[in-house]
Amino acid sequence: MIPKNYPRVIIEAVQPQIDCGRFPIKRVVDEKVVVSADIYKESHDKLAAVVKYRKHGAKVWQENPMVFVDNDRWQGEFEVAEIGPWEYTVEGYAERYLSWVDEITKKNVPGAILTSELLEGLAILKTSAGLAKGEDKAQLNAQIATIEGMMADEDQEVAIDQAICSTMQRLMAKYPDRSEGAECTPALQVYVIRPITRFAAWYEFFPRSQSTVYGQHGTLQDSRRRLADIKQMGFDVIYLPPIHPIGHAFRKGKNNSLVANPDDVGSPWAIGNEHGGHMALEPKLGTWSDWDQFVATCRELKIEIALDYVMNCSPDHPYVTKHPDWFYHRPDGSIKYAENPPKKYQDVYPLNFGTEDREGLWKEMLKIFLFWIEKGVTTFRVDNPHTKPVSFWEWVIAEVHKKHPQVVFLAEAFTKPKMMRLLAKAGFAQSYTYFTWRDSKQDLTDYVSELTAGPMKDYFTGNFFANTPDILPPILQIGGRPAFIMRAVLAATLSTVYGIYSGYELCENEPIPGKEEYLDSEKYEIKQRDWNAPGNIVAVITRINKIRRERPALHNYNDVAFLAADNPQIIAYYKMTADRSDIVICVVNLDPFGKQSSFIHLPLEKMGIREDEQFQAHDMLSDERYLWSGRTAYVELSPSGKMAHIFKIYRW
Known part of the structure; x- marks a missing residue:
C-alpha cells in the first residue's frame, strides 16, 4: 500500500538517550544538555533543525537552533533551570527559503529570465508572512509588496536583491515553513538533580559511638557536638547507619558473635523491637526532640543528612506479627532469616517483595521514605537494592519524586555491572562503585574512563567511598598512613562525589585476619576514638576538601x-x-x-x-x-x- 504520509526529513541517532529513551538521562540544575542527531533528506534541499525542551507538564516547547557539524550530524543545546523531570526532542525541516535563495543565486546570471523563480519565492515569503506576528508581519508584508512592485516594473535584479537581503533572511529565519519536516517522537527524558548530587563529600559515622565517655552509648546530642568538627574537615553530607530500635532476638555480639552478652548493643541493621520499627528511633539515641535539634544543627552548618534505608526486620519487628505474609517462609512455616553464603544473619528477616500483599508492602516502604523526608532527611543510601525488584525502585523513586524531586537516592549495590547500571537508569542518582578495589594504574584508568567518558556518564554518578563499615580494602590494611592519604586523594579528585567512614582519618586498619573486614567492627559494638591521635590525617583531608571546593575544575565529573x-x-x-x-x-x-x-x-x-x-x-x-x-x-x-x-x- 502506498503511504499517504511519510517523513520528508529523516532523524536518526539522537544523543544523549538511554536504552532508546526507556530511561531519562541525568543533569544538574543549570547544566547544559548537548543534543546531537543525524538529520538528512532526499534531494538537495537546505535543512534546518531545532532542539525542543520543556519542563514535564508544560504545554509550550522552548527551542534552540541546532548547527550543522559534518556528515549530516547536527548539534544543539539547552539548559535545565529547575530540578525535576524535563523532556526534549529534535525537529528537522526543509528550509524552503534558503533552498530558494541558493537556487536563484546560482541562476542569477546576465540575461537569465527568472520570473517563474521569483513567483516561487513570493509564495514561500507569503507563507512565512502568514506565520509572522506584530511588526515582523507588517515588515514582511511590506517587503513582499515592494518585490511585487519591482516585478511589475520588470526590475528583476532589484527584486531578487530585495528578496534575499539580510533583513529578509533574518525575518524568514524567525518564521520558517516547517511543513516539510519531522519531529523525533516520543520525546526523550532528562531528570534534573541538585548540584550536591554531583559534587559532595560524605562522612559516615555511628551516632551511638559519639559519646566522649568510654563505654557509654552515644546519643543524638553527642552527635550534634561532633558535627562542627566534621564540617571543619569540609564534609557536607552526614551519612547515618540505621538509627532505629534494634531487635533482641538472635542479637549479634562483638565481632559478629552468635552469642551476645547482656551489654552488647547489636547490629543497627537488625531493625525493630517493642519500641517500633523503621519509623521509630532507638531510645538510647534520644527523643524526637533530640532528632529535631540534630537536624537544625545540620541545617545551620549546611550539612545534609543521608540515612541508611534498610529493608531488614528483626524477628521482634512489629511487621513480623502484623504482616507475617511479607516475609519468606520455610516449608515448616517458620520465617527464613537472611543469608549471603557463607554469611548468615540470624538476627535479620528479609522482606519478600513478591508477597501476595505486594500493594500493602510496597506502599509501606514508600511511607517510610516519606516519613523520614518530613523529618529532614534529603538523601537515602539504600542497602542492597539489587536484591529487590528493579520495578519496585522505578515505582517508589518516581512516587517520592512527585512530592519531593530534590531527594537523592544512592545505591549500595556491590554487584554485577549490568545490575548496577540498571539501578542507576531506574532512578538512583548515585551508586557505590568498584573504586574500593581498583588499585593499579591500569585498573583505575580503565574504570574511571568507563564511568566518566562513556555512555554511563549520562546517568551514573559513582560515589567513591574509600572505606565502609563493611569493607577494609587490602591496600589500606597493608599500606598504612601513606595508603590512606593516597586513596583519599584518588577518591576525592577522580570523582566529584566521595566519602569516608569515620576512623579513616585515624588510619584505622586492623582487619579480621584473611578478610576485608574490620576487627572489632563498629557494626557490633560502640567505639570511642581520640580524634587527635598521633598519625591522624585530619589536616590532609581538610586540605583536600578545601581544594575541591575552591577549584571549579574539580567540580567536573565527566571526562577525566x-x-x-x-x-x-x-x-x-x-x-x-x-x-x-x-x-x-x-x-x-x-x-x-x-x-x-x-x-x-x-x-x-x-x-x-x-x-x-x-x-x-x-x-x-x-x-x-x-x-x-x-x-x-x-x-x-x-x-x-x-x-x-x-x-x-x-x-x-
Whole structure:
C-alpha cells in the first residue's frame, strides 16, 4: 500500500538517550544538555533543525537552533533551570527559503529570465508572512509588496536583491515553513538533580559511638557536638547507619558473635523491637526532640543528612506479627532469616517483595521514605537494592519524586555491572562503585574512563567511598598512613562525589585476619576514638576538601583525562573547565612503601598552552610552586614526604 504520509526529513541517532529513551538521562540544575542527531533528506534541499525542551507538564516547547557539524550530524543545546523531570526532542525541516535563495543565486546570471523563480519565492515569503506576528508581519508584508512592485516594473535584479537581503533572511529565519519536516517522537527524558548530587563529600559515622565517655552509648546530642568538627574537615553530607530500635532476638555480639552478652548493643541493621520499627528511633539515641535539634544543627552548618534505608526486620519487628505474609517462609512455616553464603544473619528477616500483599508492602516502604523526608532527611543510601525488584525502585523513586524531586537516592549495590547500571537508569542518582578495589594504574584508568567518558556518564554518578563499615580494602590494611592519604586523594579528585567512614582519618586498619573486614567492627559494638591521635590525617583531608571546593575544575565529573606517565606506579590525570580558565593536574604515587618518580607528558594544545610558554604549577597540597615549560614535567613522590600533588596551573 502506498503511504499517504511519510517523513520528508529523516532523524536518526539522537544523543544523549538511554536504552532508546526507556530511561531519562541525568543533569544538574543549570547544566547544559548537548543534543546531537543525524538529520538528512532526499534531494538537495537546505535543512534546518531545532532542539525542543520543556519542563514535564508544560504545554509550550522552548527551542534552540541546532548547527550543522559534518556528515549530516547536527548539534544543539539547552539548559535545565529547575530540578525535576524535563523532556526534549529534535525537529528537522526543509528550509524552503534558503533552498530558494541558493537556487536563484546560482541562476542569477546576465540575461537569465527568472520570473517563474521569483513567483516561487513570493509564495514561500507569503507563507512565512502568514506565520509572522506584530511588526515582523507588517515588515514582511511590506517587503513582499515592494518585490511585487519591482516585478511589475520588470526590475528583476532589484527584486531578487530585495528578496534575499539580510533583513529578509533574518525575518524568514524567525518564521520558517516547517511543513516539510519531522519531529523525533516520543520525546526523550532528562531528570534534573541538585548540584550536591554531583559534587559532595560524605562522612559516615555511628551516632551511638559519639559519646566522649568510654563505654557509654552515644546519643543524638553527642552527635550534634561532633558535627562542627566534621564540617571543619569540609564534609557536607552526614551519612547515618540505621538509627532505629534494634531487635533482641538472635542479637549479634562483638565481632559478629552468635552469642551476645547482656551489654552488647547489636547490629543497627537488625531493625525493630517493642519500641517500633523503621519509623521509630532507638531510645538510647534520644527523643524526637533530640532528632529535631540534630537536624537544625545540620541545617545551620549546611550539612545534609543521608540515612541508611534498610529493608531488614528483626524477628521482634512489629511487621513480623502484623504482616507475617511479607516475609519468606520455610516449608515448616517458620520465617527464613537472611543469608549471603557463607554469611548468615540470624538476627535479620528479609522482606519478600513478591508477597501476595505486594500493594500493602510496597506502599509501606514508600511511607517510610516519606516519613523520614518530613523529618529532614534529603538523601537515602539504600542497602542492597539489587536484591529487590528493579520495578519496585522505578515505582517508589518516581512516587517520592512527585512530592519531593530534590531527594537523592544512592545505591549500595556491590554487584554485577549490568545490575548496577540498571539501578542507576531506574532512578538512583548515585551508586557505590568498584573504586574500593581498583588499585593499579591500569585498573583505575580503565574504570574511571568507563564511568566518566562513556555512555554511563549520562546517568551514573559513582560515589567513591574509600572505606565502609563493611569493607577494609587490602591496600589500606597493608599500606598504612601513606595508603590512606593516597586513596583519599584518588577518591576525592577522580570523582566529584566521595566519602569516608569515620576512623579513616585515624588510619584505622586492623582487619579480621584473611578478610576485608574490620576487627572489632563498629557494626557490633560502640567505639570511642581520640580524634587527635598521633598519625591522624585530619589536616590532609581538610586540605583536600578545601581544594575541591575552591577549584571549579574539580567540580567536573565527566571526562577525566589521563596523562601518560613513564612509571607504572605514578598515575596522573587532569580536569579543566570548558573555557580552560581552571586546569588542575593530579599526580599520585600508587606505591605506599617506596619513593617513585616519573616524567609526565602534557597535552599542551588541549590545555591551551603554547610549546614555548612557561607556566606555573602550584601544588595546593604542599603550597610549593614549580615553573614548567614544554610537554614533559618531572615528579617525585615518597611515603616519607608527599604521596600526591594537586597542581593548579597558572599562565602568565
